Amino acid sequence: MRLQPEGAALTAPAVATADGFPLDSLGPGPDAPFGVYVHVPFCASRCGYCDFNTYTPGELGGRGGTAEWFAALEQELELASAALGRTGAPPVVGTVFVGGGTPSLLGADGLARVLGAIGSRFPLAGSLEATCEANPESTSPEFFEGIRAAGYTRVSLGMQSAAAHVLAVLDRAHTPGxxxxxxxxxxxxxxxHVNLDLIYGTPGESEADLKRSLAVVAQSPVDHVSAYALTVHEGTAMGRAVSKGLLSAPDDDVLAERHAMVDETLAAAGYDWYEVSNWAKSADARCRHNLGYWQGGDWWGAGPGAHSHVDGVRWWNVKHPARYAAMASAGEVPVAGFEALTAEERHTEDVMLRLRLREGLARSVLRGPELGRAEQLVAEGLLLDRAGRIVLAPSSRMLADGLAVRLLSA
Structure with missing residues (x-):
């Protein structure tokens, strides 16, 4: 979850075009954590399962490359700092997350420039968490030394699997080791703080393949693991292959079994789950930036297609790097659309996102009939009531979004 946290709202807010975007009235909540997300839209090649807003050199056709992207990013950050600091200093940035795409393609110097662009326009917390995503094949010892010296504190590596044939189905370029x-x-x-990303449920992946991947993770010097069930998206190469019967779609029951295997194996290796798809060896190892998403924090998302949320207003940038660069360089807000969440919509998202967390949500968050539904789900063994907090039962984690719908709907 990088552009926007998982968990769709039950009711769609009124969406407006960017013409009425309330730039001059944005203000982060005084007690909400504030972060900056930077989207790097560049990839050397396209993975068959990926539906993120990414572009290969051939797809860009010489338009909206890294030079234009850097200039536009700095212009957007300047705009963000001025807008959020119009009545005083801009908010203190507690977390930075550089995602993509493949941020490591920028190299250590490029990523240093990204963090420097943020730090020159926003005050940075002394306890700043700065995460950089990286593909293993575009890293080196010198790369890691360079971004550590630049101020990054956390690295997230896309491992996906330790099985060569699974990596091949996913179109990943790196070797298993x-x-x-x-x-x-x-x-x-x-x-x-180092994270490894896993994907389970890839067509052709066996139980033994996943066990081998988990064994590799358990032996690696990482303090965080993210493990996601494969989602097949329409419009991707994998989606087309599944629709033609060339690949089998992931089976929901198998995915549930694999999630249980992931949790059991990682728990035995000293990792505790803290969100449905995330495990950490300690509280300090948890990704604070992503926790900001799930706990209702504020963040500015900079870059093509990036999503932002500040005090109940959510917006998203134009997707194509060339269009993004043209708008930002012209001094325009590169926003494609926005929505102002109502109190009811904010409540819906709060329930859906917090239920995914280990701590769940306080009973006091629930309203009227929702409390009765929670008691029914507890009676069914799908939720637990622990000292006044409603949390997922171990066997229900893969059902989190569906259970949130049951809580919120008659």
């Missing part, structure tokens, strides 16, 4: 090797290099460069 490169991700754990990159994790070793990151630790040697001084990174205390």
């Amino acid at each position: 490169r991700a754990p090797q990159a994790a070793e290099e990151a630790r040697a460069a001084g990174f205390e």
